[in-house]
Amino acid sequence: MDGTEQRETAQAAPSVIDRYYTRWYRADMKGKPCEDHCVLQHSNRICVITLAETHPILQSGRTVKSINYQISNGCSRLNNKVSGKSKRGGQFLTDFAPLCRITCTDETEYTIYSCIRGRLLEVNEDILKRPALLLEKPSTEGYIAVILPKFEESKSITENLLSREEFEEVVSKRAAAQTQPS
């Protein structure tokens, strides 16, 4: 095989996400400080919703007590069923549709939102079985949901989201604000 040029170090190797996905962010979801969400957009327009590294759940040594996909009396994301190539039956989500509610052991509660418009394809049931996964691998195995935007909207959904650079700017501004003497 012609692998000679591919031998890179652990840090330098572009991961699956680096190679096929674009990272988008929504910071301070619904005005709540630091409740940052990350949208991994595949080149085929499918989006994976995950917690951003800066989300409070992943800070201060928190652990997850429970995750609930029942967002209202009549609606559980676990009941989502899609069928066929066109994914019929998937619950349609808007930007601020709740996906799940996460309760940590310190009784703090967080709602994770869709961030984009589209059809819900699946929610991650592995984190129900093992909530620690959310903390260990928030960007991969600990993902929250997979959403398929409408074909016509596949480009426009990112209009309201921050690019990686923009997000990093927001984060660094926060850090700067915190170190400012009040």
Next chain:
Amino acid sequence: MLPLKDKDKPLVQKLLAAGCCARCVLRFCCVGLHAAYRHTSHDAAGPNSTEENSTSQDAAGAEASEDPPSKRMKLEQSVSEAQADGASRVCVCCLGILQQLSEHTQAVKVCVAVKAENYEFDSLVLSVSLPAQLCVREHSCWLHVKKEVREKCMTLDKDDVIQVKEAFKWIMQSLIAKELRGVSVVTKVREVGRLFYLANFIQSTACPDCFKPTKNKLSVFTRMAVVKALEKIPADKFLKHYPCPPPRPAGSCSFQDVQCLHVAVFVAGRYNKFCRSLPQTPWVIDGERRMESSVEELIAAPILSAFRADGFNFSSSGREDVDVRTLGNGRPFAMELLNPHRSRLSRAEMKQLQEAINKSSDKIRVRDLQIVTREATGRMKEGEEEKTKSYTALVWTQKPVQKDDIAFLDEIKELSIDQKTPLRVLHRRALAVRQRLVHSMSTRLLDPHHFYLSLKTQAGTYIKEFVHGDFGRTKPNLCELLKTDTDILELDVESVDVDWPPAIPE
């Protein structure tokens, strides 16, 4: 000798009086003898036709030979007499299709068109498309002589009347065969090695107003619609709207065009792909080509020109990604060549063609190139679902590993994995969980963060997802087995275990 009898007489006279040509008369008399149509022209052929007689294929002529000759002669005379009057008139039933359009000159026109296309073929099937109006006229003629036909023979029905299309083919086929010399012309439509010929007739007379169903489209008077309507409408209603016998036409039908189409030829083989930036099919998004060329285009180009075909349909036993190489014996493929002007190549010529493809590019290679039947291509598709495939992947591990850390993978046999539809294809596939088997694996350490993983798996296994886990949606996956993040840097297909097409020794 026209195979007509005394009991046909009233029928014959009524039709001739109505303005039918001799051949249409024969049709309504349910004469199934091909030769009768070939030797009767619209001009008075009566007594003259007796010489060019009996070498006919159809045994229906036996009927005629039972009657004494004197009876038959009389009939022919009455036919020719009647024809002498109306000889120059266009038949009210076939609108001239069985008259001047079934003559030698028309056959020559067709043959000229066929020869111009320069096909290689040894048999020809004639296909004719006639205007819908003929159905209406036919129906009218039938109603006109229904009584007489039934009197002749109680069991005869509209379906026993020979169709215009049939009679036309019986006549034209032998004329065309004579012109094309050495080509066998048949009526039955069969697949291999035949040439299809279509002649479209247009009508110069106006369409009847009366009946027509539903939609308001331009060509609502399709043949199907007309035939259906005629079946539905009761005779008395029909007769209210349409004259019986049909009216004398103002003009006659004329040729519209001749289309030639050769039946498809299938070429099969196995291909190798040595390039990591070549898609199997052209990669076009929004009209813009995203990647230069493709496997199918590289293979098709020399084949299309060798067979002088208009186009192709490429299919293979599975596919590989753009960045995956196909090594070993290669992947079976079959190419359907559309409208090939050449259909037979010798073994040596096929070898030459294979060489030409291999010389044309170093990105692909083709072997076992051969002509196959359409049925044989089914063997290829069964390979896609049932047969095993072998791969080699270059795996990266986050944590450093040693030979002993990965040796256990070599011992794992028949590992069952559950793969949810990978995210990278989920936009065009249904969401499902597929259970697949990894039959065996073997490892070769390259350095602390890289090793080669060879696998033999069930058809339909997504290798990339088995290695990196696809967000944990493939379970178990290599990350779990090795307890570290892993990624796949390169993938090669080593073998596609399908034993088709048959190998051709070099």
